[in-house]
Amino acid sequence: MRKRLGIISFFVVIFIAFIVVWNYSYQQGLEEAYTPVIETPTGNFIPSERGVFLRFENSNLDYSNMPVDENHQRSLDDYYENRAYPGAPPSIPHPVKKERSLGGNTCIQCHQNGGFVEKFNAYAPVTPHPEMVNCRQCHVTKNTNTTFREFTFAKAEPPKIGEGVNNAMPGSPPMIPHQLQMRESCISCHAGPSAPKEIRVSHPERINCRQCHLPQTNKPLQRIDADAFLRQFDKLNEK
């Protein structure tokens, strides 16, 4: 009898719990759902501006807590090694899985968020433009080391780095010495384990990179004593 009562009361408890849970979720369901209306007029985005924040939003990577593996990090020399000139799309330094594919899903598997690849004993570099899926439109594999004819193309010097080169004052934030087109997402190359060690940023958690770092590609930077903007101030010529 006691046992039976116990069982019955057990089911009663379960049943009440069911009623409560069911009611609660029903009530929750009654709340008006909000689905954002996406009415995007053509081109309602700013290509040169949007990239900066994208990686922080679309990836769940915690860049500020990412370990650095000193034994497997890239150097800037490695970085320029497979580029024909600074700013050129890098060639693919490894065999590819599917020769016929655009790249897309295959490349993106490793190159969207990076990560260690046992086979190559290296971290996969992260692409700054994962939304462009026809990878092999620009990135080609290297299947021979020979050249068809001898050539005289001299690789231009990459932008210099280090204190006093890209920044105007001791300790002030360096300006951006390269083009931004297709490289708007700064942290792809400047943070994480695949970032070349010389250009890895000390503060990837800052997100709004271009609050402090501006593109400077036209002229070499000038130091304090240089003229920036001077008025043609004829009337002041007796100064």
Next chain:
Amino acid sequence: MSMYESINGRRTFIKKMAMLSAMTAAASMFPGIVFASEQEKGIEDNGNLDWKKGPCRFCGVGCGILVGTENGKAVAVKGDPNSSVNKGLLCVKGYHQIMCIQSKDRLEHALVKKNGRYVKTPLNEALDIVANKMKSTIDTHGKDSVAMYTSGQSTIPEGYVASKLMKGAIGTNNLDCNARLCMASAVAGFLTTFGADEPMGCYEDIDHADYFVTWGNNMAEMHPVLFSRMLEQKSLRGAKIIDFATRTTRSSTASDRSILFEPQTDLAVANAICYEIIKNGWMNKSFVEKHCNFSKGITNMGYGLEDNYKFTDKPEKIDFEAYKEFLKDYSPEKVSKYSKVSVKDIKYLAAIYGDPNKKVVSFWCMGVNQHTRGTWMNNLIYNMHLLTGKISQPGNGPFSLTGQPSACGTAREVGTFTHKLPKGVVMNEKHRKLAAKIWKVPYERIPSKPTYHATEMFRAVDRGDIKFIWTQATNPLVSLPKTGRYRPAMEKESCFVVVSDVFPTPTSDVADVILPAAWHIEKSGLYGNSERRTQHWNKMVEAPGEATEDAWMFIEVAKRMGYGDLFPYSKENHVEEIYNEYKQFHEGAKHGMAPLEVLKKESGVIWPYVNGKSTQWRFNSKYDPACDNGEAFHFYGKPDGKAVIWQRPFEEAPEKPDNEYPFWLNTGRVVEHWHTGSMTRRIPVLHQAMPNAYVEFHPDDAKKLGIRNGESIKVSSRRGSCVLPASINERGLPTIGQVFVPFFDENMLINDVTIDAFCPISKEPDYKKCAVKVEKV
């Protein structure tokens, strides 16, 4: 933080980090900040720099900076890790600010115009000329024929002596400042709703809020350090940023939701949000009953386009039912039709404000303030927070941002406006008596009637009513609206123009005397930022040539005019002496200022400073000792302790696009340049990144007009025109039917095109809306 405090140079910091990394067994495995030894190569040894603290020279955020000096020259800047404003971070302008003072066209000597040419003159002689001219003008044409136009970049002591000289010594209210062009609507909003100026909360609100709603405010470029604090909360706690604007900007791309509206309809959308809050029962009834009144004012006020326009609001109490009835015109369905904001988006915004479990901070700056109904718009944002009781609590509150480093500290608190006194207004006899007592002048000398606000002041110059004007630390002939009228006005023989500045500007071009001013770190001073934080700094480097502190030039002129006994300050110590005198105005729990010793030690202190403690959230009895009604909240700015929920309708802009002028013109700033660019354009890094202004188009409009990027475009209105290169899909994206132009470029004066209509209550002009046409040239 503690790690930062003990390390004083980036080099030592890097060294320590490098050492630390070598010491760590798994050398590779420590999170966060890692410097490879390669990064240290070639770093100059600047460990011996002398670092001195101060506030940043630029915007109203008021970041703490440390300036590194070497051999008497400023050579480096870094963020002050002790400042709770920016916690060591700055923006690109802040990092490079000191570079401008070494510009080759720096004004180092006084220049006096003789026979159409500027002649280098000893400062003493130039000040004689200024004092004599001011005195003789008063003698012939009366006190109200001389005027002074100062700045939200003037230090607190500078603003104070300007006010004392004009109102106390000379006895005229012809004193106004450029903060009229940026903050007047915020002030009028605070005074009409709360009876007390300046935000109730502080920047710490950012650390607690769940939602940030930015009203017409591109914070990623204009208040970048605060925006970074918001982004930090977004990644740490999942706080959301909602960007409500008329233009897609860097802030929109970083926000969780970007909602665009038709210019001027923010008034209607704000009312629609209130409508939804009440309709859905989201109103905090007990808060509203205990702490709020309802009022309405005069509508169809006009736009101040005609000279000598006058307006005084007549507030009238109403009841809740009347207010509810008024809101019926603002259902989301009705508003959606002309605001171009979808019903869903309006309801979405209302749900954010209405959700009692979510903390909301609203931020706004020029989009709301530079508005022909700017005061109303400020009132309406307060309405949303008052109806829901989301105010004066950590993470909950309306937050009005400022554009200038001491718009709050100097323009608003010292009161360099025509109607203001250091405490209160000239219309109030009690306030005049207090000022007269502290200034030691007969109280009858302070006139009880306000005279000219900024726009009207320059109109008076044009009409010939003002015959002497002295401007300091401001560049009105680039920053006023409709400069096409005011430039010729200032050139007229009828008005003697004195310009004090650090650099030559289009304003100094029309001066009769140019006085060389010391820049920020070349003098001691105090600034007050948007969160009521007063910040003191000591002189860090010597000014070049005869460049002198503005405050001292005022004092010298006052002495020459025979008011020496009212200005008994010493050259070495005048900043301290003036501050200690000024402090008396604000004594008490409602506005007490911190003593100098504290300000010298701390990286800024928030007022009211009571019993050695800052008041971070005013009007909340938990934090604010001035609350004494026994309730949780006390809006003690109003006599009955209640804040006002204002009934403010939607009204059209004074000028709308039509067949002849089919585009809206919006103007503003970019991250690289600050205001008229007289400082930032002289910083090579910034000039090279943004060498000139441009006119932004929506790609669809550009396509329709066949305009390509970089082509020369003439933008013209009924008032003037300006030629600029087109910019399509670059920094920002205006809505279809709108163009945007930044105003920093003195070679492309967009303010020749803008309209000098203003908010009748605050008298602040609207730089964000007028009608223009565009054509290729």
